[in-house]
Amino acid sequence: MNLKINNLTKTYSNGTKALSQVSLEISSGMFGLLGPNGAGKSSLMRTLVTLQEADQGMVSLGEIDVLQNKDETRKHIGYLPQEFGLYPKISAEVLLNHFASLKGIKGKTERMSIVQDLLQKVNLYDHRKKNLGGFSGGMKQRFGIAQALIGNPKLIIVDEPTAGLDPEERNRFHNILAELGNDAIIVLSTHIVEDVKDLCTDMAILDKGKIVLRGNPLQIIEDTKGKIWEKSLDKSEIEKEKLKHNVISERLYNGKTVIRINTDSFPGDDFHEVEADLEDVYFSHLKINNSQPS
Amino acid sequence: MNFKEIFKFELQYRSRRPANYIYFLILFALSIALAAMGTKGFGDLSVQVKANAPLLIDRQMGILTMPMMLLVSAIMGVAVIRDYEHRMEQLLFSTPITKLDYLLGRFFGSFVVMILVSMAIPLGSILGEIVSSKPASEMLALSPWNHVRAFFYIVVPNTFFLSALFFSSGVLTKKMAVIYTQGIVLLIFFALLDEGAIEVAKNQKLSTLFDFFMVQLLNLKAQFWSAAEINESTIPIDGAILINRGIYVGTGVLALVYAYFRFNFSINSIQKKVKSHDA
Numbered sequence: 001m002n003l004k005i006n007n008l009t010k011t012y013s014n015g016t017k018a019l020s021q022v023s024l025e026i027s028s029g030m031f032g033l034l035g036p037n038g039a040g041k042s043s044l045m046r047t048l049v050t051l052q053e054a055d056q057g058m059v060s061l062g063e064i065d066v067l068q069n070k071d072e073t074r075k076h077i078g079y080l081p082q083e084f085g086l087y088p089k090i091s092a093e094v095l096l097n098h099f100a101s102l103k104g105i106k107g108k109t110e111r112m113s114i115v116q117d118l119l120q121k122v123n124l125y126d127h128r129k130k131n132l133g134g135f136s137g138g139m140k141q142r143f144g145i146a147q148a149l150i151g152n153p154k155l156i157i158v159d160e161p162t163a164g165l166d167p168e169e170r171n172r173f174h175n176i177l178a179e180l181g182n183d184a185i186i187v188l189s190t191h192i193v194e195d196v197k198d199l200c201t202d203m204a205i206l207d208k209g210k211i212v213l214r215g216n217p218l219q220i221i222e223d224t225k226g227k228i229w230e231k232s233l234d235k236s237e238i239e240k241e242k243l244k245h246n247v248i249s250e251r252l253y254n255g256k257t258v259i260r261i262n263t264d265s266f267p268g269d270d271f272h273e274v275e276a277d278l279e280d281v282y283f284s285h286l287k288i289n290n291s292q293p294s
Numbered sequence: 295m296n297f298k299e300i301f302k303f304e305l306q307y308r309s310r311r312p313a314n315y316i317y318f319l320i321l322f323a324l325s326i327a328l329a330a331m332g333t334k335g336f337g338d339l340s341v342q343v344k345a346n347a348p349l350l351i352d353r354q355m356g357i358l359t360m361p362m363m364l365l366v367s368a369i370m371g372v373a374v375i376r377d378y379e380h381r382m383e384q385l386l387f388s389t390p391i392t393k394l395d396y397l398l399g400r401f402f403g404s405f406v407v408m409i410l411v412s413m414a415i416p417l418g419s420i421l422g423e424i425v426s427s428k429p430a431s432e433m434l435a436l437s438p439w440n441h442v443r444a445f446f447y448i449v450v451p452n453t454f455f456l457s458a459l460f461f462s463s464g465v466l467t468k469k470m471a472v473i474y475t476q477g478i479v480l481l482i483f484f485a486l487l488d489e490g491a492i493e494v495a496k497n498q499k500l501s502t503l504f505d506f507f508m509v510q511l512l513n514l515k516a517q518f519w520s521a522a523e524i525n526e527s528t529i530p531i532d533g534a535i536l537i538n539r540g541i542y543v544g545t546g547v548l549a550l551v552y553a554y555f556r557f558n559f560s561i562n563s564i565q566k567k568v569k570s571h572d573a
Contacts, residue, residue, distance in 0.1 A: 053560060
C-alpha cells in the first residue's frame with residue numbers, strides 16, 4: 001500500500017504559505033522528511049493525520065481518500081505529534097489502555113496484553129504504574145511512540161521525535177523506530193539530518209513548503225561526491241569567501257572557522273576535497289532554494 | 295462506539311481529583327449552615343409558618359444553587375479544555391473517535407460528577423435540619439422526601455442548565471477565564487432577577503418565568519396561601535414553574551447542540567500555551 005500526496009497546498013489565514021503543491025508517493029518502510037523549522041513539515045503531517053484541512057490537492061492511503069474520509073483514515077494511522085503533553089496525574093498503563101480502547105481494541109484481555117507488549121517494547125514497562133507527570137522528555141516521547149503503534153497502523157507519522165532529547169535517549173528512540181520493520185509506511189519528519197541518515201531508506205527535503213529534493217539518502221550522497229570542498233580560515237575572511245564561492249555551511253572546529261562549499265571543479269586556494277555527507281546535500285539544497293525567489 | 299470508554303475514563307479521571315471532593319464538602323457545609331439557620335427571614339411570612347415548611351426547603355435549594363454556580367463552572371468548563379491544556383488534543387483527535395462520542399462522553403461523564411457533587415445540597419439540608427437549634431415548636435417533623443423532591447425539580451435542572459452552558463463555552467472558547475467570567479456575570483444577573491431588581495420587559499410576572507433561583511417564583515406561587523397550607527402542602531410543579539424549568543433545560547440542550555455543530559477536531563496552526571485549571 002502506498003501513500004500518495006498530490007499537489008497539496010495550504011496557505012494560513014495570516015498569508016503564510018505552509019505547503020505549495022507538494023507531491024510525494026511513499027511506500028512502506030522508513031521515509032525521512034527533512035527540512036528546517038518552519039518548512040511546513042508539521043502542516044503536512046497534520047494534514048496527513050486529518051487534523052488540518054488543505055486548500056487544494058489530494059491525499060490517498062491505499063484506497064482511502066484521506067482528506068474526504070477522515071473517520072476511516074483515523075482507523076489506520078498512528079501519530080506522534082511534534083508537541084504534545086499527557087495527563088500528568090495518571091499512570092502510563094492506564095492512559096495507554098485508554099488509547100487502545102479508543103483505537104478499537106475492545107477485548108479487555110487482548111487490550112491488556114497489547115498494552116503490556118508495547119510498554120515492554122518502548123522500555124517503559126518498569127515505569128508503567130508511574131504517573132505521567134513524572135516522566136522525562138525521553139520517556140514521554142517513548143510513551144508517544146507506544147500509543148502511535150497501537151493496533152498496527154498502516155501509516156505511522158512521527159513528527160520531530162528526537163528534538164530536545166539527550167544523545168542517549170535519542171539513540172534509544174532510534175532503536176525503537178528501527179525495529180518497527182517494513183510492513184507499515186513510517187514517515188519521520190525532522191530537522192536533524194542524522195535522524196534521516198541513520199534510519200531512512202527514502203527521503204525528501206522540504207523547504208518553504210516545497211519539495212526540493214527526493215531520493216535514497218545513499219544515492220543522494222553519491223551524487224554529491226567530489227563536489228564538496230572544505231577550508232579552514234579566519235573568521236574575518238568569511239564574507240570574502242562568500243562572494244567568491246557557494247558557501248553551504250560554516251562551523252567552528254578547534255576554535256577556527258571551517259567552511260564548506262559545493263562546486264563541480266577544484267576551487268583553488270586552500271580548499272581540499274572532503275567526503276560528502278547528507279548534511280552537505282541538505283545545506284546545498286536549502287541554499288539553492290533560498291537563492292530562488294519564493 | 296467509543297462513548298462508553300470516554301464516559302468511563304472521565305469518571306475514572308475525576309474520581310482521582312481531590313478538587314471534586316473539596317467542592318462537595320464546601321457545598322455540603324454551606325447547605326448545612328443555611329438549613330440550620332433557616333431562610334424564613336426572606337420575604338414576610340406568618341409566624342405560624344414552620345422553619346422547614348416545604349416552601350422554605352424549596353427556596354433554600356434555589357438559593358444554594360447560587361454558590362454552586364461557581365463550582366459548576368470549574369467542573370464543567372474544564373471537561374474539554376483539559377485536553378488542550380495538557381496538549382493531548384492531537385493524540386486524541388487522531389484516534390478513530392467521533393465528535394459525538396467525544397463530546398457526549400466528556401459531557402455526561404462530567405455531568406454525573408457534577409450531580410454527585412450537587413447531592414451535597416439535599417444531604418446538607420437534611421443534616422442541617424437535624425442539627426438545627428430551633429425549638430421543636432417552630433419545626434415540622436423531618437421529611438426527607440421534601441428535600442429529595444426539591445432536589446429533583448430545582449437543583450437538578452439548574453445543574454443541567456449550568457453544566458450545559460459552561461461545558462459548551464469551554465468547547466467553543468477553550469478558555470477557563472471566559473467561563474469564570476461568564477459564571478460571575480450570570481450569577482449577578484440571576485441574583486438581580488431573583489431579587490426583582492431587574493425585570494424582563496418591565497413585567498414582574500413575566501420576569502418570574504425566568505427566575506433561575508426560583509425564590510420569587512415560589513413566593514408568588516404561595517402568596518395567597520395560609521400558614522397552614524404552607525406548612526402542609528408542597529408547591530405544585532405546574533404552570534409557571536414548569537415553564538421556568540422548561541426554559542432552562544431547553545436552553546441547556548440548545549447550548550449543547552450548538553457546541554456540537556461548532557466544534558471540530560482540526561488543530562489551529564498557531565497554538566498558545568495555556569495554564570492548567572485541572573479539576
